[in-house]
Amino acid sequence: MTATLPGRPFTVISLLPRLLNTNGDAGNARVLAQRIRWSGHDAQVVDVHSRADLPEQVDAVSIGSGTDAALIPARDALRTLVEELRVWSNSGVPILAVGTGWELLSWGIDLSDGTVLEGLGLVAGQAVPRKTRATDDIIIISKYGRLIGFENHARDYVGAEASPLGRVLYGSGNGTRSSGPQIEGLIMGEVFCTHLHGPVLARNPALADHLLRAAFSRHGLEYARGVRADSADATAQAARNEVAVRLGQNAE
Amino acid sequence: MAVTEPARLSKRGFVTSVRYAPAILLGRAVRVLARWRKPGGGSAIPGVVVNRIAPGFLATTLNGFPLGLVIVTGSSGKSTTTKMLVAVLRAHGLTVFTNQSTANISQGLTSALLERVSLSGQIAGDVAVLEMDEGHGAFIAGSLTPRVVALTNVMVDQIDRFHDSEMVAVLLGKIAARATETVVLNADDRYLTDLGSSLDSTVGVARYGVTAEVLGQYPRGLGYAETAANRLPTGTGLQLTRVVGRDATVEFGADSHSIRLPARGIHYAVDALTALSTAQATLGDGFDPTIACAALSAMPAVFGRGEVVTVGGKTIEFVLVQNPSSFQLNVDSLEDGTEQILVIIGSDVRDPSYFWPVDTSRLDHVLIASGLKAHDIALQLAYDNVRVDCIEPDVPTALDAFLALPDPTSGVKTIIFSADGMRRTRAHLRLVSNAEDPV
Ligand SMILES: [Zn+2]
Numbered sequence: 186m187t188a189t190l191p192g193r194p195f196t197v198i199s200l201l202p203r204l205l206n207t208n209g210d211a212g213n214a215r216v217l218a219q220r221i222r223w224s225g226h227d228a229q230v231v232d233v234h235s236r237a238d239l240p241e242q243v244d245a246v247s248i249g250s251g252t253d254a255a256l257i258p259a260r261d262a263l264r265t266l267v268e269e270l271r272v273w274s275n276s277g278v279p280i281l282a283v284g285t286g287w288e289l290l291s292w293g294i295d296l297s298d299g300t301v302l303e304g305l306g307l308v309a310g311q312a313v314p315r316k317t318r319a320t321d322d323i324i325i326i327s328k329y330g331r332l333i334g335f336e337n338h339a340r341d342y343v344g345a346e347a348s349p350l351g352r353v354l355y356g357s358g359n360g361t362r363s364s365g366p367q368i369e370g371l372i373m374g375e376v377f378c379t380h381l382h383g384p385v386l387a388r389n390p391a392l393a394d395h396l397l398r399a400a401f402s403r404h405g406l407e408y409a410r411g412v413r414a415d416s417a418d419a420t421a422q423a424a425r426n427e428v429a430v431r432l433g434q435n436a437e
Numbered sequence: 438m439a440v441t442e443p444a445r446l447s448k449r450g451f452v453t454s455v456r457y458a459p460a461i462l463l464g465r466a467v468r469v470l471a472r473w474r475k476p477g478g479g480s481a482i483p484g485v486v487v488n489r490i491a492p493g494f495l496a497t498t499l500n501g502f503p504l505g506l507v508i509v510t511g512s513s514g515k516s517t518t519t520k521m522l523v524a525v526l527r528a529h530g531l532t533v534f535t536n537q538s539t540a541n542i543s544q545g546l547t548s549a550l551l552e553r554v555s556l557s558g559q560i561a562g563d564v565a566v567l568e569m570d571e572g573h574g575a576f577i578a579g580s581l582t583p584r585v586v587a588l589t590n591v592m593v594d595q596i597d598r599f600h601d602s603e604m605v606a607v608l609l610g611k612i613a614a615r616a617t618e619t620v621v622l623n624a625d626d627r628y629l630t631d632l633g634s635s636l637d638s639t640v641g642v643a644r645y646g647v648t649a650e651v652l653g654q655y656p657r658g659l660g661y662a663e664t665a666a667n668r669l670p671t672g673t674g675l676q677l678t679r680v681v682g683r684d685a686t687v688e689f690g691a692d693s694h695s696i697r698l699p700a701r702g703i704h705y706a707v708d709a710l711t712a713l714s715t716a717q718a719t720l721g722d723g724f725d726p727t728i729a730c731a732a733l734s735a736m737p738a739v740f741g742r743g744e745v746v747t748v749g750g751k752t753i754e755f756v757l758v759q760n761p762s763s764f765q766l767n768v769d770s771l772e773d774g775t776e777q778i779l780v781i782i783g784s785d786v787r788d789p790s791y792f793w794p795v796d797t798s799r800l801d802h803v804l805i806a807s808g809l810k811a812h813d814i815a816l817q818l819a820y821d822n823v824r825v826d827c828i829e830p831d832v833p834t835a836l837d838a839f840l841a842l843p844d845p846t847s848g849v850k851t852i853i854f855s856a857d858g859m860r861r862t863r864a865h866l867r868l869v870s871n872a873e874d875p876v
Binding site: 387427 | 603815822
């Protein structure tokens, strides 16, 4: 079957990995590229620090999380890519943004000193300060199954109620709401935003495979999980189960 | 150069006040009681008591050493640096009071001082050398007046506690601001060079750094949150000019000396450089590079930090990873062709993505992944194309299986562990750590 792209590898870009990789979330790009290779296709990760690094074709985008000190330089660098980000999100290129990477795509970030850092306005909602940093395991129920990660954020997120990534079983997620279930993350088309570290795609390959199906279908290709993913995915399941059982949930 | 006798070193005056005598007596009584109730335990309790009834005791005593107080702080390497500095100072004939960093530094120190102090408040010793956490700045702010403060580096290593490098730098700046004579700092760390140029002009700054050639050996850098743009110009501070395995060369202005490090790795070489620079600032003219380098070369390997041990006739090298930077440096400096590797990552690594900035592909083949986070580290290894033969979360089982294997044909059996993995390994193999300096 191996239909492949005309003369080029699948290209996953990792946006600003120098500024946005405090929690290792740039690793999500590595996960996508490896799973593409395991499915029998060529793949490469291109680190994009500025416009000059942009490859001609982009098949998937990963944005990690950084420290608050990096917020302004990261926002300013992302602004120079806002047109591309818009085109990608409108044309179904899967984009995963984690932590502050997600916050920067929003309307804005309310900082604890009362000022607002304007975001790129690509996704609805905004980040608002929370009383204490949320630093713990997090378990959510989503369309892509039970997702387990580690959250580590000093801000909640409001305005994602219309299309969250999932419902919180354990943890803080987007923050406590006055009514309705506690939710986590945001989805807009093939743009996925979340607080889950892990990296989320290594811990939860079902979500990774969803992004890959989206990337493949843009080229009329069908993504099929490679055999080499079997053992990695069994390991991921065991890692998730360790957390789930420790927190009083069932093993998968 | 002649070694200055400690007795002839500048006298800053002993603490002679007797106003703490009742507190000291009470603290000692509590110490006896605490030990009587729980053998070997309760060491911090006398400290609590004394700090409550005589709050000035700790600061007055620490500030009162003839050669003053030296503080070593920074994100990483402070513990090794402190031990190295103490060894160098002792080799110069000084009696050194030192600590092991504890969560409650004030009570722990007070208890340690109580063991040594006479009723008149006098303590035998020439100098105090303290290792301090970034977060201990508040503790020293109003009370301690260190003569020398040494800053190791700013690394993004404790993501739960200190999220930002800026925040770490601010905390270190608070400690550095207490220095009365010299701030010793790593000139390759951008945050520290900035900190150095913002210091009060009444305080001297002693800089140390590696040469461009040494830095060039580490394309991923030395793990600092940000590397300074320029290397230290020759002749403006101690320079590390060469590191090969456990051998390093340090340039002291005109002459250069070689050192045999207690463990392989650039970070130990930089720790040694920090210790030498700090010893020089502390001893002034009394500093002798030959004595200092001999003392460093004679140090035993520190447990879990590149130490090679023999267990049941098998040689094992231990490699402790404390943060992503040290993990990467350790992976990069592993001997080529190391064919038997056991990795133990424990409950101390709460967020498994913490280690993902590390490229582990060079490990190539890991026999066993173990510890509470065994599956998480195995997952990272799998995505880095490292073959993992077996995942065994139970540490004793993994250790027994690993040791039972015949000796490797190349390299030595290598165990890479997090701090929690190290504790479990030490307990299971009944290894005692190298005798730490008694406080
Ligand atoms: Zn975070």
